[in-house]
Amino acid sequence: MRIINTNVKDYLFYGGISREEYYSVRERIWDRNRNILKVTSLASAGMALFFLIFNAFTETGLLLPYAVLLFGSLLVTLALRLTGNRYRRISPALCYVQMLLVCVYATILSTQPARFATPATSVIVFIALMPMSIDDRPIRMYAFMLGESAGYLLVSRFAKSPEAFGLDAINIATFCLIGMVFYAVVCVRNVREIWQSVRMEKIQSDLINSLAEVVEERDENTGDHIQRTVGHVKTIIAQIKKTDPYRISDEFSKNVVLAAPMHDIGKIKIPDHILNKPGRLTPEEFEIMKLHTVYGGDIVARTMGGIEEKDYVEVARNIALYHHERFDGTGYPKGLKGTEIPLEARIMAIADVYDALVSDRVYKKAFSKETAKQILREGSGTQFDPLLAGLFLETL
Ligand SMILES: [Fe+2]
Numbered sequence: 001m002r003i004i005n006t007n008v009k010d011y012l013f014y015g016g017i018s019r020e021e022y023y024s025v026r027e028r029i030w031d032r033n034r035n036i037l038k039v040t041s042l043a044s045a046g047m048a049l050f051f052l053i054f055n056a057f058t059e060t061g062l063l064l065p066y067a068v069l070l071f072g073s074l075l076v077t078l079a080l081r082l083t084g085n086r087y088r089r090i091s092p093a094l095c096y097v098q099m100l101l102v103c104v105y106a107t108i109l110s111t112q113p114a115r116f117a118t119p120a121t122s123v124i125v126f127i128a129l130m131p132m133s134i135d136d137r138p139i140r141m142y143a144f145m146l147g148e149s150a151g152y153l154l155v156s157r158f159a160k161s162p163e164a165f166g167l168d169a170i171n172i173a174t175f176c177l178i179g180m181v182f183y184a185v186v187c188v189r190n191v192r193e194i195w196q197s198v199r200m201e202k203i204q205s206d207l208i209n210s211l212a213e214v215v216e217e218r219d220e221n222t223g224d225h226i227q228r229t230v231g232h233v234k235t236i237i238a239q240i241k242k243t244d245p246y247r248i249s250d251e252f253s254k255n256v257v258l259a260a261p262m263h264d265i266g267k268i269k270i271p272d273h274i275l276n277k278p279g280r281l282t283p284e285e286f287e288i289m290k291l292h293t294v295y296g297g298d299i300v301a302r303t304m305g306g307i308e309e310k311d312y313v314e315v316a317r318n319i320a321l322y323h324h325e326r327f328d329g330t331g332y333p334k335g336l337k338g339t340e341i342p343l344e345a346r347i348m349a350i351a352d353v354y355d356a357l358v359s360d361r362v363y364k365k366a367f368s369k370e371t372a373k374q375i376l377r378e379g380s381g382t383q384f385d386p387l388l389a390g391l392f393l394e395t396l
Contacts, residue, residue, distance in 0.1 A: 012139040015191025022191075025198045027088060028308075029191060034091040038080055041098050045073035065108045072101040096144075103148045108155075138184045145180040149173040201307045205258070208303055212261045215268050219275055225355055226261045232351035232392070233260045239391035246343055251311065256344045259316035263323045263348050266296025278363060290332045296320030318342040323349050328382045338385075346385040350376070350392050353383070369396065 014022035015029075022029075048070035055063055076098045083090050153173055216226050237253045240246055267275060270292050274285045281289055300317045307313050322336065322345035329337030341349075357372035367375070373396050380389040 011188060012142075013137060015138060016188040017191060017195045021195055025191075025195050028194050028198060030088050030091045032190065032194060033095055034080065034088065037091065037095050037098060038077070041073050041076040041080065041094075044098065044102055045070055045077065048073060065105050069101060069105045073098065076101075099144065103144075103151070138187050141183060141187065142180060145176045149176040197308055201309065204304060204307060208265065208300070209261050211268065211299075212265050215264055218272070219264070219267060225359065228355045228359075229263070229348075229351045230257060230260045232354055233257055233347055235395050236347050236350060236388060236392050239395060240347075240388070243391070245387055248343070252315070252344075255309075255312045255315040256319070256347060258312065259319050259344070260348060260351070262296070262300060262316055263319050263352060264292060264296065265299050265320055266292035266294065268299070269295040280363065290324070293321050293324055293333045315342075315344045318345050319348045321345070323352055325349065326383045327385050331383075341385075346388055350384050350388055353379075354392070372396075 010016060010018055013019070017025075048066050052063065052066040052070060055066060076094055079090070079094055150173075212226060234257055237248070237256060240248055241253070270289060274281065274288055277285065297317050297320045300313065300320050304313045304316060321333065322341055325331035325334065325336045325341045325345060326349075327338060327341070327346070329335050331341075354372060354376060357367045357375055358369060360366045373393060376384065376389055376393055376396075380386045380393075
């Protein structure tokens with residue numbers, strides 16, 4: 001027999017979406033959480049500093065708790081900055097450290113005379129609880145707030161200044177309980193909103209990938225070019241991760257693999273007689289063909305502009321726009337040189353060219369693997385990033 005209904009469980013444990021849905025958007029939730037925490041930890045440090053200075057003149061004897069709060073909040077801010085995008089998993093833990101810090105401090109305050117403690121504590125508790133508005137697990141928030149309310153009442157009851165118990169402690173506990181309901185509603189709303197926007201982005205991304213497949217079908221030369229180049233891109237990324245010369249994040253790797261199928265999306269605007277011409281293109285035709293990079297960058301920017309994951313859109317745009325740039329600066333459309341070419345485009349260039357070399361095209365037969373490797377080797381440093389070309393050649 002089920003003790004609680006599945007839907008209630010989903011609301012309590014996963015913010016109103018199912019377990020599987022929750023795990024698919026967990027990182028996005030952490031990111032939003034992280035942004036709120038950046039603001040609250042700084043605000044908390046600011047408030048502590050203000051009260052520290054204020055108390056220095058009023059002699060309430062609360063200098064130490066304020067100093068600890070200030071120091072702790074600054075440490076959380078610093079940890080957020082240092083961990084960056086590489087260790088996002090730490091964000092929820094930092095969120096609880098910050099909240100715990102403020103709540104322990106507020107508990108100390110609740111032992112003080114009511115005339116001072118209530119307003120100061122209320123302000124700081126409100127700031128402390130803000131990150132909960134995006135907490136991924138309402139059940140934890142309930143536990144936290146109930147524990148905190150009980151803590152206020154107990155500490156106030158047995159503190160040295162029993163006169164503080166009463167209105168002051170009850171005020172704070174009530175505030176916590178009201179906050180619990182309020183933040184639970186906001187939390188569920190936020191988690192569901194993130195889930196919906198991720199779903200919309202998936203639809204957008206599927207649409208643009210279908211468009212890429214349409215382009216592939218129109219371009220009679222390419223066969224399974226898209227799938228194969230994605231495979232080469234994955235190989236290069238795995239190689240980079242092994243030796244870590246560019247220190248890429250998991251997020252970046254995922255974005256490059258997802259965006260790779262769109263590299264030739266701009267070909268949708270190239271006329272058939274040029275795209276499928278069996279012989280060599282004339283210089284004029286080649287100029288038109290070159291425009292597929294600019295068209296591609298433009299299509300990605302316009303169709304994916306609304307997507308929240310800006311890094312992904314940027315990677316997709318760079319791949320479409322710069323995958324024909326050459327390391328020596330003689331490529332197109334911009335003639336970028338060396339590391340001016342975004343890393344994702346340098347990766348794509350190798351995957352794209354290698355696949356073109358080993359495939360049949362209407363204007364040429366497939367080269368053997370050995371010949372293709374030789375061409376890659378010769379292009380290393382001129383056409384391709386030598387480091388990446390070397391890493392890819394190791395796998396062939
Ligand atoms: Fe291309």
